[in-house]
Amino acid sequence: MPTTDSPVQHSASPRFSQRARQFGDQPISYLMQKALDDAGLISLAAGFVDPATLPTDATRTAVDAVLADPRTARAALQYGSNQGLGELREAVLARLLADDGQTVAEAGLTADAVVMTSGSNELLHLVSDVLLDDGDLVLCAAPSYFVFQGTLAYAGAQSYGVAIDAEGMIPAALEETFQRLETAGQLPRIKLLYVTSYFDNPSSVTLAESRRHELVEIVRRWSKHHHIYILEDIAYRPLRYEGPDIPSIRSFDEAGDRVIVAQTFSKAYSPGLRVGCGFLPRPLLAPLLRQKAATDFGSPSFSQHVLLKVLELGLLEPHVARLCQSYRAKRDVMLRALDEHLRPIEGVSWLDPHGGIYVWADLPPQVDTGFEGELFDLALDERMMYVPGQYCYPGQGAPAAKNQVRLSFGDQPAERVAEGIAALGRALRRALGA
Template sequence: MVQPAPPPPPAARLAGVGSSPVRDLLALVSSAKHGDLVSFAGGLPAPELFDSHGLRDAFDSVLRDDPRRALQYSPTEGDPRLSDWIAARHTGRGLPTDPAQVIVTTGSQQGLSLVAAALLDPGDTVLVEEPGYLAALQCFRLAGARVATVATDDDGTDPDALAEAVQRHRPKLLYLVPTFQNPTGRTLPHERRAAIAAVAARHGLWIVEDDPYSELRYAGAPLPSLAAYDGAADRTVVLGSMSKVMSPGMRLGWVRAPEPLRPSLAVAKQAADLHTSTIDQAAAAVYLAEADFPAHIDRLCAAYRPRRDAMLAGLPDALPPGSTWTRPQGGMFVWVRLPEGADAQSHLRAALDNGVAFVPGAPFYAERPDPATLRLSFTTHTPEEIGKGLARLGAVLTRRTG
């Protein structure tokens, strides 16, 4: 009998793409033995704030009134009713948008994958913030791109550092989360947005603006999209998401792209999954047409604002002397840096045993990890639970750094 040959190995491009430490940690948290765990680990919306009744009514309406359409294949670009709503929402927030610029995606993460497929060839360079969004690093590396970083400070990406990085690396694409950034919670101010748009225009650079958090603002005034600034309209791709404001389980996002790029994105979408779930799009379109969406956003912000405030109020007692942290005006995250020489990862096991979880910050760095950093999410617990979790975290950090 001939011994069968082994099958070929997985694609070589996967060799340099690791699993997301956050997703791995969430799996660990879900199996934790502590029955009263307070998790600051996941960037998750609070499930008690889902409008489950309104969404159930929307699904019932779709299945009752138009089941043949809702259960059938649908256009690659998306349900026209949902695209119309998305375009109107952008327009109402100061970014004039035609529905023809919109492609509905299976979560904004797919939108990022489509952009990578449409714009990047193996070996191309992508510039990202340091620290930055983990899943974006996965996506770009899977596309075979080289990832280089841009320095940030308390106001986010430094335009002068960006100009220098563009000169040094000759990138094709710049990826940013300019509003309530993941993981730091920082927001690019108006002057920096204008300066970054000018750098991109001067050097012929694509901008990918990932915008999942901007609806969740608790203080300050909204800022324009990067695509609204001079020189940026023809080179900025905006990624949007329903996950943080409606339901992550529905996996609905979108890409708003300059008109010339849309056909390439549509081809990439066809190759990925033909189209996003017909019934989920239809139900979302019905829900958004009938619900008071601004009031829903107000309810989310009214719930999350005191949770953010509780975390910020509790951090001085929970963290060892010399620690620093961000004070976000919105979003889901506070970014902490422990005193020089600390290693957040070394505290994680003890923290889990003590009933509290966080995300070590080092994996969010593409080039030069800072082991003293960690990310805390405040959205999924009440202010009282946040206080209890911070007390537990403080006991661990004091015991192990004191």
């Protein structure tokens, strides 16, 4: 008990914000913790990039070059601008336009509409902050990138799933979704369509070129109450192992006012640098920069200078070529192991990914792959872990399937990829009593 001359002891608990209180733990945090706690477990769950291929030599060369010139070294070690390093914004824009086969004039896009961010997750977060109010709806592929589902939940918005097939989001399903939501009086709540247009996480599908223009047109037509944006996430675009690249959805946005592009160097170079960027339609620029100023007043200057040097010295292309070679080989190992251990089990199927780092598989319909189902624990018992597909589905719209898994060949070495799939085969047979 406090005495008159001792300080009063306060024992009241902290009062967190409404936002913090309504936002629960995300399933992926549980999976990551489990993998960290148990090094012997073969985690095919993490979307980490391959540690063996991280560009240590190229980065040392770039860092040395940045620090060798006192002027650049000081700039790199100083605060940078809120919007990001100008030369880097020019360089990333030039790359995007080259990939899309467009000139600056055709694209109507200049470097002052580019914002450098701390990974593309920051861009996704800033876009949500700027556009979304409590109760707003964001249409997403079902399934979709689950971290962004969490970002939306944090913003108080809701994600609404649109069906996909092997060619990505189905335009007729998108049309039907708009129609259904309009009939229910919900159209004014829709602010955004989110599409990962190359080798989606988790489904690995790429939106067909023939669908890209259609998606832009559908969204334009349904923008009756306000301008609905498309947030195009191109995180996995450089990781292509089959066929030619195709132009972004943005390149089909003739008015240049519809599509926000989120890009990152995490997958193609190094997630540790945390360099991403956004290409923005003009009206979004000022509000997004205000929001960014209130968040961090600029992403790390050092990382941006290092990445600029990597680009200037021509170190990125050879790295991406090596990366693709290594991921292609590991993808093939995973597909061969799936053929050997899971193909013989009735009801199992998957799409062969042409890029990215994931295989998305359907297991027999009676199998529940979630934390509550039997398979997850049996897989842990067999010393492997996957991402249960059901946690990748938006909360509303196209219903979640319970019998799917996301398997990543990104992080683990080839022999552990093969072992992990063999272990999954054993766990699945046990779950089926076979």
